[in-house]
Amino acid sequence: MKKVFFIFLAVVLMAGSLSAQQTKEVLLKFSKQEGQMRIVLEAEETFIKKTEAVTLPSQIKVKFPGPFNLISQKNFPLDIVSEDKLLVIKLEKQSEIKISRLSSPARIVFDIQKGEKQSAPILSKVFVLDAGHGGYDFGMVSGDMREKDISLDLVKDLNTILSKKGKKVFLTRKVDQYMPLIERIKFVNQKAPDVFISFHFSMSENFILYIPVLENQGTDEVVDSYSLSSRQKKYMGKSKTLSESIGKAIKDEFKVNVVYRSMPLPLINSTGAPSAVIELPSPKFMVYDLQTKARLINSIVNGIAAYGQ
Numbered sequence: 001m002k003k004v005f006f007i008f009l010a011v012v013l014m015a016g017s018l019s020a021q022q023t024k025e026v027l028l029k030f031s032k033q034e035g036q037m038r039i040v041l042e043a044e045e046t047f048i049k050k051t052e053a054v055t056l057p058s059q060i061k062v063k064f065p066g067p068f069n070l071i072s073q074k075n076f077p078l079d080i081v082s083e084d085k086l087l088v089i090k091l092e093k094q095s096e097i098k099i100s101r102l103s104s105p106a107r108i109v110f111d112i113q114k115g116e117k118q119s120a121p122i123l124s125k126v127f128v129l130d131a132g133h134g135g136y137d138f139g140m141v142s143g144d145m146r147e148k149d150i151s152l153d154l155v156k157d158l159n160t161i162l163s164k165k166g167k168k169v170f171l172t173r174k175v176d177q178y179m180p181l182i183e184r185i186k187f188v189n190q191k192a193p194d195v196f197i198s199f200h201f202s203m204s205e206n207f208i209l210y211i212p213v214l215e216n217q218g219t220d221e222v223v224d225s226y227s228l229s230s231r232q233k234k235y236m237g238k239s240k241t242l243s244e245s246i247g248k249a250i251k252d253e254f255k256v257n258v259v260y261r262s263m264p265l266p267l268i269n270s271t272g273a274p275s276a277v278i279e280l281p282s283p284k285f286m287v288y289d290l291q292t293k294a295r296l297i298n299s300i301v302n303g304i305a306a307y308g309q
Contacts, residue, residue: 125306135178
């Protein structure tokens with residue numbers, strides 16, 4: 001009898017687990033009026049309540065709590081990318097977007113004001129973005145948050161925004177792969193960017209930006225000019241300005257102090273370009289949900305724009 005009971009209990013638990021992961025239908029609707037567009041995502045109330053939604057300057061990102069089946073209204077005018085629990089709607093140009101949540105039926109509404117949002121221009125033209133760690137090198141881990149994954153997400157989002165602005169952007173890694181430090185340095189120097197930014201985590205609650213310091217320089221300037229560790233020498237002033245501009249924008253957005261550290265990091269000192277290494281607060285102190293990531297990327301874009309002024 002006990003055996004039958006435990007089998008029954010196992011079946012019930014398995015059914016509950018399968019039900020929890022059941023694919024939910026999500027309706028995608030839209031309407032247009034003069035100068036405006038409305039996008040609506042409609043689904044079961046419990047599903048919508050747990051859904052995250054944020055906007056970047058040129059896209060809408062929605063993270064559902066589980067698998068979903070998107071049923072789109074015919075002739076939806078924008079490009080859509082769906083992957084696992086994530087839905088991305090790509091806008092034709094930067095726009096003002098208002099998000100609201102409504103009930104009966106449960107839905108998320110995006111009201112888009114046509115016309116490009118005015119923002120400071122970015123003068124730099126070529127960028128290299130570096131997502132720290134990768135592959136078997138997880139970096140810092142806290143729960144299900146891994147440094148290698150979050151840094152790659154941020155790099156991809158920043159790439160989307162900069163590319164939309166007509167910039168040429170190169171990523172040291174586009175997927176979850178290990179890349180040695182020397183290969184990253186070679187990649188950056190081959191691309192000769194106007195701006196190089198590398199993303200990492202700190203072990204603290206602080207945002208930390210590193211400013212280059214050159215050490216152990218030789219007395220022979222000709223030999224010194226060919227040294228890999230001296231590539232940063234003529235860009236040190238610009239790297240400091242870049243780091244301070246990004247740091248100020250982060251401080252303005254998150255209302256926190258930003259720490260600046262002067263250190264001879266090989267990743268900066270061996271790079272022949274204005275460079276910034278950003279260490280983000282540990283996931284123990286900051287939740288990296290869609291909204292936080294969007295705020296962070298927007299602040300970095302503002303910092304890059306301020307750097308060129």
